Amino acid sequence: MKAKSIEQPVKDIVYPKQEVARNSNRNNKWQRLKRDMKKAKHYYLLMAPFMVIFLLFTIVPVVASFVLSFFSFNMLEMPKFVGWDNYSRLFLSDDVFMTALRNTLVFAAITGPLSYIACFIFAWIINELSPKIRAFMTVIFYAPSIAGNVFFIWLIIFSGDAYGYLNGFLMEFGIILESIQWLRDEQYVLGVVILVQLWLSLGTSFIAFIAGLQTLDKSLIEAGAIDGIRNRWQELWYITLPSMKPQLLFGAVMQITQSFAVADISIALAGFPSVNYAAHTVVTHLMDYGTIRFEMGYASAIATVLFLLMVGTNILVQKLLRKVGT
Protein backbone atom coordinates (compact mmCIF):
# COMPACT_ATOMS: atom_id res chain seq x y z
CA MET A 1 0.00 0.00 0.00
CA LYS A 2 2.73 2.35 0.90
CA ALA A 3 4.76 1.35 -2.08
CA LYS A 4 1.85 2.00 -4.43
CA SER A 5 1.23 5.48 -3.12
CA ILE A 6 4.82 6.32 -3.79
CA GLU A 7 4.72 4.84 -7.27
CA GLN A 8 1.72 6.90 -8.35
CA PRO A 9 3.14 10.36 -7.94
CA VAL A 10 6.41 9.27 -9.52
CA LYS A 11 4.52 8.15 -12.62
CA ASP A 12 2.59 11.41 -12.67
CA ILE A 13 5.77 13.33 -12.58
CA VAL A 14 7.53 11.20 -15.15
CA TYR A 15 4.82 11.19 -17.84
CA PRO A 16 4.46 14.90 -18.43
CA LYS A 17 8.21 15.19 -18.30
CA GLN A 18 8.55 12.64 -21.09
CA GLU A 19 5.96 14.52 -23.11
CA VAL A 20 7.92 17.72 -22.70
CA ALA A 21 11.15 15.94 -23.48
CA ARG A 22 9.73 14.49 -26.70
CA ASN A 23 8.33 17.84 -27.69
CA SER A 24 11.50 19.71 -27.07
CA ASN A 25 13.39 16.96 -28.88
CA ARG A 26 11.27 17.54 -31.94
CA ASN A 27 11.73 21.27 -31.55
CA ASN A 28 15.45 20.73 -31.17
CA LYS A 29 15.58 18.63 -34.32
CA TRP A 30 13.70 21.23 -36.29
CA GLN A 31 15.81 23.98 -34.81
CA ARG A 32 19.01 22.10 -35.49
CA LEU A 33 17.97 21.62 -39.10
CA LYS A 34 17.21 25.31 -39.35
CA ARG A 35 20.52 26.16 -37.76
CA ASP A 36 22.39 23.76 -40.06
CA MET A 37 20.68 25.20 -43.07
CA LYS A 38 21.50 28.71 -41.96
CA LYS A 39 25.11 27.71 -41.45
CA ALA A 40 25.13 26.18 -44.91
CA LYS A 41 23.64 29.20 -46.64
CA HIS A 42 26.92 29.91 -48.43
CA TYR A 43 26.84 26.39 -49.84
CA TYR A 44 23.30 26.77 -51.09
CA LEU A 45 24.31 30.05 -52.67
CA LEU A 46 27.23 28.39 -54.46
CA MET A 47 24.99 25.62 -55.72
CA ALA A 48 22.14 27.89 -56.76
CA PRO A 49 23.10 28.70 -60.38
CA PHE A 50 23.65 25.08 -61.34
CA MET A 51 20.63 23.84 -59.43
CA VAL A 52 18.23 26.41 -60.87
CA ILE A 53 19.19 25.47 -64.43
CA PHE A 54 19.25 21.77 -63.57
CA LEU A 55 15.77 22.05 -62.04
CA LEU A 56 14.42 24.03 -64.97
CA PHE A 57 15.77 21.87 -67.79
CA THR A 58 16.05 18.42 -66.26
CA ILE A 59 13.85 17.89 -63.20
CA VAL A 60 10.83 19.94 -64.25
CA PRO A 61 10.78 18.42 -67.76
CA VAL A 62 10.96 14.87 -66.39
CA VAL A 63 8.11 15.50 -63.95
CA ALA A 64 6.13 17.43 -66.56
CA SER A 65 6.62 14.64 -69.04
CA PHE A 66 5.25 12.13 -66.56
CA VAL A 67 2.22 14.30 -65.76
CA LEU A 68 1.57 15.15 -69.42
CA SER A 69 1.52 11.46 -70.29
CA PHE A 70 -1.94 11.25 -68.70
CA PHE A 71 -3.27 14.12 -70.81
CA SER A 72 -4.18 14.76 -74.37
CA PHE A 73 -2.36 17.92 -75.40
CA ASN A 74 -1.72 19.44 -78.81
CA MET A 75 -0.05 22.73 -77.75
CA LEU A 76 -3.08 24.75 -78.92
CA GLU A 77 -5.98 23.67 -76.74
CA MET A 78 -5.90 23.15 -73.00
CA PRO A 79 -4.62 19.72 -71.92
CA LYS A 80 -7.43 17.21 -71.40
CA PHE A 81 -7.13 14.45 -68.80
CA VAL A 82 -7.38 11.01 -70.40
CA GLY A 83 -6.01 8.71 -67.68
CA TRP A 84 -4.18 5.64 -68.94
CA ASP A 85 -5.46 6.08 -72.51
CA ASN A 86 -2.07 7.08 -73.94
CA TYR A 87 -0.42 4.03 -72.45
CA SER A 88 -3.10 1.58 -73.55
CA ARG A 89 -3.02 3.04 -77.07
CA LEU A 90 0.78 2.78 -77.03
CA PHE A 91 0.91 -0.86 -76.06
CA LEU A 92 -2.31 -2.20 -77.58
CA SER A 93 -2.94 -0.42 -80.85
CA ASP A 94 0.30 1.19 -82.02
CA ASP A 95 2.02 -1.32 -84.28
CA VAL A 96 4.77 1.11 -85.19
CA PHE A 97 5.62 1.58 -81.51
CA MET A 98 5.95 -2.17 -81.16
CA THR A 99 8.39 -2.18 -84.10
CA ALA A 100 10.27 0.73 -82.52
CA LEU A 101 10.37 -0.99 -79.14
CA ARG A 102 11.61 -4.22 -80.69
CA ASN A 103 14.29 -2.38 -82.67
CA THR A 104 15.40 -0.47 -79.60
CA LEU A 105 15.62 -3.61 -77.48
CA VAL A 106 17.55 -5.47 -80.20
CA PHE A 107 19.73 -2.44 -80.50
CA ALA A 108 20.36 -2.05 -76.80
CA ALA A 109 20.89 -5.78 -76.31
CA ILE A 110 23.59 -5.79 -79.00
CA THR A 111 25.30 -2.42 -78.70
CA GLY A 112 25.00 -2.08 -74.92
CA PRO A 113 26.93 -5.16 -73.82
CA LEU A 114 29.20 -5.20 -76.90
CA SER A 115 30.32 -1.60 -76.54
CA TYR A 116 30.67 -1.97 -72.77
CA ILE A 117 32.86 -5.05 -73.13
CA ALA A 118 34.75 -3.46 -76.01
CA CYS A 119 35.41 -0.37 -73.89
CA PHE A 120 36.91 -2.56 -71.20
CA ILE A 121 38.87 -4.96 -73.40
CA PHE A 122 40.43 -2.22 -75.49
CA ALA A 123 41.26 -0.18 -72.40
CA TRP A 124 42.77 -3.28 -70.83
CA ILE A 125 45.00 -4.13 -73.81
CA ILE A 126 45.97 -0.49 -74.33
CA ASN A 127 47.04 -0.35 -70.70
CA GLU A 128 49.75 -2.93 -71.44
CA LEU A 129 51.38 -0.72 -74.06
CA SER A 130 54.25 1.62 -73.39
CA PRO A 131 53.17 5.21 -72.58
CA LYS A 132 53.62 6.85 -75.99
CA ILE A 133 51.82 4.15 -77.96
CA ARG A 134 49.20 4.01 -75.24
CA ALA A 135 48.44 7.70 -75.71
CA PHE A 136 48.25 7.25 -79.47
CA MET A 137 45.87 4.28 -79.29
CA THR A 138 43.68 6.08 -76.77
CA VAL A 139 43.18 8.89 -79.27
CA ILE A 140 42.41 6.43 -82.10
CA PHE A 141 39.70 4.68 -80.11
CA TYR A 142 38.22 7.76 -78.45
CA ALA A 143 38.28 10.05 -81.49
CA PRO A 144 35.12 8.79 -83.24
CA SER A 145 32.97 9.51 -80.19
CA ILE A 146 34.06 13.16 -80.00
CA ALA A 147 34.46 13.87 -83.69
CA GLY A 148 30.91 15.23 -83.88
CA ASN A 149 28.80 14.48 -86.92
CA VAL A 150 31.44 12.63 -88.89
CA PHE A 151 29.10 9.69 -89.16
CA PHE A 152 28.08 11.36 -92.39
CA ILE A 153 31.23 9.69 -93.75
CA TRP A 154 29.45 6.39 -93.30
CA LEU A 155 26.74 7.71 -95.62
CA ILE A 156 29.32 7.81 -98.40
CA ILE A 157 30.78 4.44 -97.43
CA PHE A 158 27.35 2.78 -97.47
CA SER A 159 26.01 4.84 -100.34
CA GLY A 160 23.66 2.77 -102.50
CA ASP A 161 25.19 3.40 -105.91
CA ALA A 162 28.42 2.10 -107.39
CA TYR A 163 30.26 5.18 -106.10
CA GLY A 164 29.59 4.13 -102.53
CA TYR A 165 32.85 2.85 -101.12
CA LEU A 166 31.62 -0.48 -99.83
CA ASN A 167 29.75 -1.22 -103.06
CA GLY A 168 32.70 -0.04 -105.11
CA PHE A 169 35.17 -2.28 -103.31
CA LEU A 170 32.90 -5.32 -103.24
CA MET A 171 32.21 -4.96 -106.98
CA GLU A 172 35.87 -4.40 -107.74
CA PHE A 173 36.70 -7.72 -106.11
CA GLY A 174 33.73 -9.44 -107.71
CA ILE A 175 32.02 -10.33 -104.44
CA ILE A 176 28.79 -8.70 -105.56
CA LEU A 177 27.75 -7.89 -109.10
CA GLU A 178 25.21 -5.16 -108.48
CA SER A 179 25.33 -2.34 -105.98
CA ILE A 180 23.34 -2.97 -102.79
CA GLN A 181 21.04 -0.31 -101.34
CA TRP A 182 22.55 -0.66 -97.88
CA LEU A 183 20.47 2.08 -96.29
CA ARG A 184 17.24 1.52 -98.22
CA ASP A 185 16.95 -2.23 -97.75
CA GLU A 186 15.13 -3.50 -94.67
CA GLN A 187 17.49 -6.43 -94.52
CA TYR A 188 20.62 -4.37 -93.93
CA VAL A 189 19.66 -1.04 -92.49
CA LEU A 190 19.43 -1.96 -88.78
CA GLY A 191 22.74 -3.80 -89.04
CA VAL A 192 24.44 -0.77 -90.55
CA VAL A 193 23.09 1.53 -87.85
CA ILE A 194 24.30 -0.90 -85.16
CA LEU A 195 27.77 -1.03 -86.72
CA VAL A 196 28.10 2.74 -86.84
CA GLN A 197 26.78 3.10 -83.29
CA LEU A 198 29.42 0.63 -82.10
CA TRP A 199 32.05 2.69 -83.89
CA LEU A 200 30.86 5.79 -82.05
CA SER A 201 30.33 4.28 -78.64
CA LEU A 202 33.80 4.15 -77.09
CA GLY A 203 33.26 7.36 -75.18
CA THR A 204 33.25 8.47 -71.57
CA SER A 205 33.33 4.99 -70.09
CA PHE A 206 36.29 4.00 -72.25
CA ILE A 207 38.29 6.91 -70.83
CA ALA A 208 37.10 6.10 -67.32
CA PHE A 209 38.30 2.50 -67.73
CA ILE A 210 41.72 3.58 -69.01
CA ALA A 211 42.03 5.94 -66.07
CA GLY A 212 40.92 3.25 -63.62
CA LEU A 213 43.45 0.78 -64.99
CA GLN A 214 46.27 3.27 -64.75
CA THR A 215 45.63 4.04 -61.11
CA LEU A 216 45.44 0.35 -60.21
CA ASP A 217 47.55 -0.47 -57.18
CA LYS A 218 50.69 -2.16 -58.57
CA SER A 219 51.54 -3.75 -55.23
CA LEU A 220 48.26 -5.69 -55.41
CA ILE A 221 49.44 -7.34 -58.62
CA GLU A 222 52.83 -8.17 -57.12
CA ALA A 223 51.19 -9.59 -54.03
CA GLY A 224 48.90 -11.62 -56.29
CA ALA A 225 51.90 -13.02 -58.17
CA ILE A 226 53.37 -14.20 -54.91
CA ASP A 227 50.05 -15.72 -53.90
CA GLY A 228 50.07 -17.86 -57.01
CA ILE A 229 48.41 -15.91 -59.80
CA ARG A 230 49.82 -17.51 -62.91
CA ASN A 231 48.54 -15.63 -65.94
CA ARG A 232 46.91 -12.43 -67.06
CA TRP A 233 43.43 -13.95 -67.06
CA GLN A 234 43.60 -14.80 -63.37
CA GLU A 235 45.05 -11.39 -62.68
CA LEU A 236 42.14 -9.86 -64.63
CA TRP A 237 39.46 -11.76 -62.73
CA TYR A 238 40.87 -11.73 -59.21
CA ILE A 239 42.61 -8.36 -59.05
CA THR A 240 41.86 -5.99 -61.93
CA LEU A 241 38.08 -6.35 -62.16
CA PRO A 242 37.33 -6.15 -58.43
CA SER A 243 39.54 -3.09 -57.97
CA MET A 244 37.84 -1.39 -60.87
CA LYS A 245 34.30 -1.89 -59.65
CA PRO A 246 33.58 1.83 -59.12
CA GLN A 247 34.58 2.62 -62.71
CA LEU A 248 32.68 -0.39 -64.02
CA LEU A 249 29.50 0.82 -62.33
CA PHE A 250 29.94 4.30 -63.73
CA GLY A 251 30.67 2.96 -67.21
CA ALA A 252 27.53 0.84 -67.15
CA VAL A 253 25.34 3.87 -66.49
CA MET A 254 26.86 5.80 -69.38
CA GLN A 255 26.71 2.87 -71.80
CA ILE A 256 23.11 1.84 -71.03
CA THR A 257 21.78 5.36 -71.41
CA GLN A 258 23.59 5.68 -74.71
CA SER A 259 22.38 2.40 -76.15
CA PHE A 260 18.70 3.07 -75.37
CA ALA A 261 18.69 6.61 -76.68
CA VAL A 262 19.86 5.96 -80.19
CA ALA A 263 18.11 8.16 -82.74
CA ASP A 264 20.36 10.70 -84.39
CA ILE A 265 22.43 8.05 -86.13
CA SER A 266 19.38 6.17 -87.25
CA ILE A 267 17.94 9.39 -88.70
CA ALA A 268 21.21 10.41 -90.33
CA LEU A 269 21.83 7.04 -91.94
CA ALA A 270 18.44 5.47 -92.52
CA GLY A 271 16.32 8.58 -92.88
CA PHE A 272 13.21 9.58 -90.99
CA PRO A 273 11.09 7.56 -91.22
CA SER A 274 13.35 4.72 -92.28
CA VAL A 275 12.22 2.24 -94.90
CA ASN A 276 9.25 0.30 -93.52
CA TYR A 277 10.34 1.47 -90.03
CA ALA A 278 13.25 -0.98 -90.13
CA ALA A 279 15.50 1.37 -88.12
CA HIS A 280 12.73 3.11 -86.18
CA THR A 281 13.53 3.42 -82.47
CA VAL A 282 11.63 4.56 -79.41
CA VAL A 283 13.29 7.96 -79.62
CA THR A 284 12.48 8.46 -83.31
CA HIS A 285 8.89 7.47 -82.48
CA LEU A 286 8.96 10.08 -79.72
CA MET A 287 10.24 12.68 -82.19
CA ASP A 288 7.57 11.70 -84.68
CA TYR A 289 4.73 12.41 -82.24
CA GLY A 290 6.41 15.28 -80.42
CA THR A 291 7.80 17.41 -83.21
CA ILE A 292 5.75 16.43 -86.26
CA ARG A 293 2.27 15.42 -85.06
CA PHE A 294 2.29 17.60 -81.93
CA GLU A 295 0.56 14.96 -79.82
CA MET A 296 2.44 15.99 -76.69
CA GLY A 297 0.57 13.75 -74.25
CA TYR A 298 1.19 10.68 -76.35
CA ALA A 299 4.84 11.63 -76.90
CA SER A 300 5.24 12.13 -73.15
CA ALA A 301 3.93 8.62 -72.54
CA ILE A 302 6.62 7.34 -74.93
CA ALA A 303 9.25 9.37 -73.05
CA THR A 304 8.06 7.97 -69.72
CA VAL A 305 8.28 4.39 -71.01
CA LEU A 306 11.81 5.08 -72.28
CA PHE A 307 12.82 6.61 -68.97
CA LEU A 308 11.51 3.63 -66.98
CA LEU A 309 13.25 1.27 -69.39
CA MET A 310 16.57 3.02 -68.83
CA VAL A 311 16.33 3.25 -65.06
CA GLY A 312 15.08 -0.36 -64.78
CA THR A 313 17.96 -1.71 -66.85
CA ASN A 314 20.40 0.39 -64.88
CA ILE A 315 19.23 -0.99 -61.54
CA LEU A 316 19.41 -4.54 -62.90
CA VAL A 317 22.90 -4.15 -64.36
CA GLN A 318 24.25 -2.39 -61.27
CA LYS A 319 23.03 -5.31 -59.15
CA LEU A 320 24.76 -7.75 -61.51
CA LEU A 321 28.01 -5.79 -61.50
CA ARG A 322 28.24 -5.77 -57.72
CA LYS A 323 28.78 -9.54 -57.97
CA VAL A 324 31.91 -9.14 -60.13
CA GLY A 325 34.95 -10.86 -58.66
CA THR A 326 33.13 -12.16 -55.59
Place this chain on the structure above:
Amino acid sequence: MRLFNKRLNRSLPVTTLLFLFLAVFGMFMALPLVYAVNNAFKPLDELFIFPPRFFVRNPTLDNFYDLVAVMGDSWVPISRYFFNTILITVFGTGGHIIFASMAAYPLAKYKFPGSKVIFQIVILALMFSPHVTAIPNYLVMSGLGWIDSYLSLIIPAMAFPLGLFLMKQFMEQIPDAMLEAAKIDGASEFHIFWKIVMPNVKPAWLTLLILQFPILWGTNGGNFIYSEELKTLNYALEQITEAGIARAGVGAAVALILMSVPIILFIVSQSKVIETMSSSGMKD
Protein backbone atom coordinates in the same frame (compact mmCIF):
# COMPACT_ATOMS: atom_id res chain seq x y z
CA MET B 1 60.56 2.83 -78.68
CA ARG B 2 59.42 -0.17 -76.69
CA LEU B 3 56.00 -1.53 -77.59
CA PHE B 4 55.02 -3.09 -74.28
CA ASN B 5 55.61 -2.42 -70.65
CA LYS B 6 57.32 -5.29 -68.92
CA ARG B 7 54.75 -7.00 -66.71
CA LEU B 8 54.48 -10.00 -64.45
CA ASN B 9 52.85 -13.19 -65.68
CA ARG B 10 52.79 -12.37 -69.38
CA SER B 11 53.32 -14.86 -72.18
CA LEU B 12 54.54 -13.61 -75.52
CA PRO B 13 52.12 -15.52 -77.82
CA VAL B 14 49.04 -14.20 -76.04
CA THR B 15 50.49 -10.70 -75.93
CA THR B 16 51.09 -10.80 -79.68
CA LEU B 17 47.57 -12.08 -80.30
CA LEU B 18 45.99 -9.38 -78.15
CA PHE B 19 48.03 -6.76 -79.91
CA LEU B 20 46.92 -8.00 -83.32
CA PHE B 21 43.31 -7.88 -82.11
CA LEU B 22 43.85 -4.28 -80.98
CA ALA B 23 45.50 -3.39 -84.30
CA VAL B 24 42.62 -4.80 -86.39
CA PHE B 25 39.97 -2.92 -84.43
CA GLY B 26 42.17 0.15 -84.33
CA MET B 27 42.08 0.13 -88.13
CA PHE B 28 38.30 -0.16 -88.06
CA MET B 29 38.12 2.84 -85.72
CA ALA B 30 40.64 4.95 -87.59
CA LEU B 31 39.83 4.28 -91.25
CA PRO B 32 36.67 6.39 -91.51
CA LEU B 33 38.53 9.32 -89.97
CA VAL B 34 41.55 8.83 -92.23
CA TYR B 35 39.12 8.68 -95.11
CA ALA B 36 37.47 11.93 -94.00
CA VAL B 37 40.85 13.64 -93.95
CA ASN B 38 41.75 12.31 -97.40
CA ASN B 39 38.39 13.30 -98.81
CA ALA B 40 38.84 16.92 -97.85
CA PHE B 41 41.97 17.19 -100.01
CA LYS B 42 40.62 15.37 -103.06
CA PRO B 43 40.09 17.29 -106.27
CA LEU B 44 36.62 16.92 -107.74
CA ASP B 45 37.54 14.25 -110.28
CA GLU B 46 38.97 12.03 -107.57
CA LEU B 47 35.85 12.33 -105.42
CA PHE B 48 33.77 10.62 -108.11
CA ILE B 49 35.96 7.97 -109.54
CA PHE B 50 35.08 4.34 -110.11
CA PRO B 51 36.23 2.20 -108.45
CA PRO B 52 36.40 4.64 -105.51
CA ARG B 53 39.84 5.33 -104.17
CA PHE B 54 40.53 5.58 -100.46
CA PHE B 55 43.67 7.71 -100.44
CA VAL B 56 44.09 10.99 -102.24
CA ARG B 57 46.49 11.02 -105.24
CA ASN B 58 46.81 14.70 -106.05
CA PRO B 59 46.05 16.57 -102.85
CA THR B 60 44.63 20.04 -103.32
CA LEU B 61 43.30 22.82 -101.14
CA ASP B 62 40.58 23.67 -103.67
CA ASN B 63 37.80 22.44 -101.40
CA PHE B 64 38.79 24.90 -98.70
CA TYR B 65 39.03 27.78 -101.21
CA ASP B 66 35.60 26.81 -102.52
CA LEU B 67 34.27 26.80 -99.00
CA VAL B 68 35.37 30.39 -98.48
CA ALA B 69 34.51 31.60 -101.98
CA VAL B 70 31.17 29.93 -102.65
CA MET B 71 29.82 29.83 -99.14
CA GLY B 72 31.11 33.32 -98.42
CA ASP B 73 28.71 34.85 -100.95
CA SER B 74 25.62 32.96 -99.87
CA TRP B 75 22.73 34.59 -98.07
CA VAL B 76 24.25 33.76 -94.68
CA PRO B 77 28.02 33.65 -95.09
CA ILE B 78 29.84 30.61 -93.73
CA SER B 79 31.73 32.84 -91.30
CA ARG B 80 28.43 33.53 -89.52
CA TYR B 81 27.91 29.80 -88.91
CA PHE B 82 31.45 29.63 -87.54
CA PHE B 83 30.78 32.59 -85.28
CA ASN B 84 27.54 31.07 -83.96
CA THR B 85 29.12 27.72 -83.20
CA ILE B 86 32.11 29.27 -81.46
CA LEU B 87 29.92 31.61 -79.42
CA ILE B 88 27.62 28.81 -78.25
CA THR B 89 30.52 26.49 -77.48
CA VAL B 90 32.61 29.04 -75.57
CA PHE B 91 29.81 30.34 -73.36
CA GLY B 92 28.13 26.97 -72.89
CA THR B 93 31.34 25.21 -71.92
CA GLY B 94 32.72 28.05 -69.82
CA GLY B 95 29.48 28.47 -67.89
CA HIS B 96 29.25 24.74 -67.37
CA ILE B 97 32.74 24.52 -65.90
CA ILE B 98 32.13 27.42 -63.48
CA PHE B 99 28.61 26.45 -62.39
CA ALA B 100 29.39 22.75 -62.06
CA SER B 101 32.47 23.53 -59.95
CA MET B 102 30.53 25.92 -57.74
CA ALA B 103 27.88 23.29 -57.12
CA ALA B 104 30.37 20.46 -56.71
CA TYR B 105 32.53 22.11 -54.03
CA PRO B 106 29.99 22.04 -51.16
CA LEU B 107 28.79 18.57 -52.19
CA ALA B 108 32.34 17.22 -52.16
CA LYS B 109 33.59 18.84 -48.98
CA TYR B 110 30.72 19.45 -46.58
CA LYS B 111 27.70 17.74 -45.13
CA PHE B 112 24.61 19.87 -44.91
CA PRO B 113 20.85 19.34 -45.08
CA GLY B 114 19.89 18.05 -48.50
CA SER B 115 23.40 17.37 -49.79
CA LYS B 116 22.92 13.61 -50.02
CA VAL B 117 19.54 13.82 -51.73
CA ILE B 118 20.85 16.29 -54.27
CA PHE B 119 23.75 14.04 -55.19
CA GLN B 120 21.43 11.03 -55.52
CA ILE B 121 19.23 13.00 -57.92
CA VAL B 122 22.28 13.96 -59.97
CA ILE B 123 23.27 10.29 -60.26
CA LEU B 124 19.74 9.40 -61.32
CA ALA B 125 19.89 12.19 -63.87
CA LEU B 126 22.96 10.56 -65.43
CA MET B 127 20.55 7.82 -66.45
CA PHE B 128 18.32 9.72 -68.79
CA SER B 129 19.07 10.99 -72.20
CA PRO B 130 18.08 14.50 -73.22
CA HIS B 131 15.57 13.01 -75.65
CA VAL B 132 13.35 12.04 -72.75
CA THR B 133 12.96 15.65 -71.71
CA ALA B 134 12.96 17.21 -75.18
CA ILE B 135 9.27 18.07 -75.35
CA PRO B 136 8.65 19.64 -71.92
CA ASN B 137 12.01 21.33 -72.41
CA TYR B 138 10.58 23.04 -75.45
CA LEU B 139 7.57 24.17 -73.41
CA VAL B 140 9.86 25.59 -70.71
CA MET B 141 11.93 27.40 -73.33
CA SER B 142 8.94 28.92 -75.03
CA GLY B 143 7.59 29.94 -71.62
CA LEU B 144 10.85 31.79 -71.00
CA GLY B 145 10.80 33.27 -74.50
CA TRP B 146 14.12 31.69 -75.40
CA ILE B 147 13.02 29.99 -78.58
CA ASP B 148 15.09 31.12 -81.53
CA SER B 149 17.85 32.63 -79.43
CA TYR B 150 21.32 31.51 -78.44
CA LEU B 151 20.13 31.18 -74.85
CA SER B 152 18.15 28.03 -75.65
CA LEU B 153 21.38 26.23 -76.51
CA ILE B 154 23.79 27.88 -74.06
CA ILE B 155 21.90 27.92 -70.75
CA PRO B 156 20.73 24.25 -70.52
CA ALA B 157 24.26 23.14 -71.43
CA MET B 158 25.51 24.77 -68.22
CA ALA B 159 23.85 22.19 -65.98
CA PHE B 160 24.71 18.76 -67.39
CA PRO B 161 24.72 16.29 -64.48
CA LEU B 162 27.85 14.48 -65.72
CA GLY B 163 29.96 17.60 -65.13
CA LEU B 164 28.77 18.03 -61.56
CA PHE B 165 29.32 14.34 -60.88
CA LEU B 166 32.92 14.27 -62.16
CA MET B 167 33.81 17.58 -60.51
CA LYS B 168 32.50 16.40 -57.14
CA GLN B 169 34.42 13.12 -57.36
CA PHE B 170 37.61 14.99 -58.22
CA MET B 171 37.22 17.65 -55.53
CA GLU B 172 36.98 15.01 -52.82
CA GLN B 173 40.72 14.52 -53.25
CA ILE B 174 41.58 18.05 -52.13
CA PRO B 175 43.02 17.76 -48.61
CA ASP B 176 40.72 19.16 -45.91
CA ALA B 177 43.72 20.63 -44.11
CA MET B 178 44.24 23.08 -46.92
CA LEU B 179 40.67 24.37 -46.67
CA GLU B 180 40.80 24.54 -42.86
CA ALA B 181 44.02 26.52 -42.96
CA ALA B 182 42.38 29.05 -45.24
CA LYS B 183 39.35 29.22 -42.95
CA ILE B 184 41.53 29.95 -39.93
CA ASP B 185 43.13 32.75 -41.90
CA GLY B 186 39.65 34.20 -42.23
CA ALA B 187 38.93 33.50 -45.88
CA SER B 188 35.29 33.51 -46.92
CA GLU B 189 33.66 30.42 -48.43
CA PHE B 190 33.61 32.03 -51.87
CA HIS B 191 37.20 33.13 -51.55
CA ILE B 192 38.28 29.59 -50.62
CA PHE B 193 36.39 28.24 -53.59
CA TRP B 194 37.81 30.70 -56.09
CA LYS B 195 41.38 31.03 -54.83
CA ILE B 196 42.11 27.55 -53.47
CA VAL B 197 39.72 24.96 -54.86
CA MET B 198 39.48 26.15 -58.45
CA PRO B 199 43.24 26.29 -59.13
CA ASN B 200 43.53 22.79 -57.66
CA VAL B 201 41.00 21.21 -59.98
CA LYS B 202 42.43 22.41 -63.30
CA PRO B 203 42.66 18.86 -64.68
CA ALA B 204 38.93 18.50 -64.08
CA TRP B 205 38.20 21.72 -65.96
CA LEU B 206 39.91 20.28 -68.99
CA THR B 207 37.90 17.10 -68.64
CA LEU B 208 34.58 18.93 -68.51
CA LEU B 209 35.80 20.93 -71.48
CA ILE B 210 36.59 17.83 -73.49
CA LEU B 211 33.24 16.22 -72.61
CA GLN B 212 31.11 19.30 -73.16
CA PHE B 213 32.88 20.79 -76.15
CA PRO B 214 31.98 18.13 -78.74
CA ILE B 215 28.31 18.20 -77.73
CA LEU B 216 27.97 21.94 -78.28
CA TRP B 217 30.39 22.06 -81.18
CA GLY B 218 28.39 19.38 -82.98
CA THR B 219 24.90 20.69 -82.18
CA ASN B 220 22.67 21.66 -85.04
CA GLY B 221 20.24 23.47 -82.78
CA GLY B 222 17.43 22.12 -84.92
CA ASN B 223 14.74 22.04 -82.25
CA PHE B 224 15.10 25.55 -80.91
CA ILE B 225 16.76 27.74 -83.54
CA TYR B 226 14.81 28.80 -86.61
CA SER B 227 16.52 31.91 -87.98
CA GLU B 228 19.08 31.09 -90.60
CA GLU B 229 21.59 33.60 -89.25
CA LEU B 230 21.59 31.97 -85.79
CA LYS B 231 22.23 28.45 -87.05
CA THR B 232 25.37 26.46 -86.39
CA LEU B 233 28.19 25.09 -88.48
CA ASN B 234 26.91 21.56 -88.17
CA TYR B 235 23.56 22.67 -89.55
CA ALA B 236 25.40 24.28 -92.47
CA LEU B 237 27.26 21.02 -93.07
CA GLU B 238 23.96 19.14 -93.20
CA GLN B 239 22.61 21.61 -95.74
CA ILE B 240 25.77 21.33 -97.86
CA THR B 241 25.61 17.54 -97.77
CA GLU B 242 21.94 17.65 -98.76
CA ALA B 243 22.85 19.78 -101.77
CA GLY B 244 24.53 16.68 -103.16
CA ILE B 245 27.25 16.21 -105.73
CA ALA B 246 27.94 19.85 -106.54
CA ARG B 247 29.03 20.54 -102.98
CA ALA B 248 30.68 17.22 -102.06
CA GLY B 249 34.16 18.76 -101.88
CA VAL B 250 33.02 21.68 -99.73
CA GLY B 251 31.16 19.25 -97.47
CA ALA B 252 34.31 17.20 -96.97
CA ALA B 253 36.23 20.35 -96.06
CA VAL B 254 33.65 21.45 -93.46
CA ALA B 255 33.52 17.94 -92.02
CA LEU B 256 37.29 17.94 -91.59
CA ILE B 257 37.20 21.28 -89.76
CA LEU B 258 34.31 20.12 -87.58
CA MET B 259 35.95 16.88 -86.51
CA SER B 260 39.54 18.05 -86.05
CA VAL B 261 38.91 20.70 -83.39
CA PRO B 262 37.60 18.37 -80.62
CA ILE B 263 40.16 15.69 -81.50
CA ILE B 264 43.07 18.13 -81.27
CA LEU B 265 41.70 19.43 -77.98
CA PHE B 266 41.64 15.90 -76.62
CA ILE B 267 45.17 15.13 -77.79
CA VAL B 268 46.45 18.25 -76.00
CA SER B 269 44.62 17.54 -72.74
CA GLN B 270 44.78 13.75 -72.72
CA SER B 271 46.86 13.18 -69.58
CA LYS B 272 44.78 15.63 -67.51
CA VAL B 273 41.55 14.02 -68.66
CA ILE B 274 42.76 10.59 -67.62
CA GLU B 275 43.87 11.95 -64.26
CA THR B 276 40.37 13.30 -63.61
CA MET B 277 38.53 10.26 -64.85
CA SER B 278 40.37 7.99 -62.45
CA SER B 279 38.14 9.43 -59.72
CA SER B 280 34.99 8.97 -61.80
CA GLY B 281 33.86 5.74 -60.15
CA MET B 282 30.66 5.09 -58.26
CA LYS B 283 30.77 3.50 -54.86
CA ASP B 284 28.47 0.69 -53.82
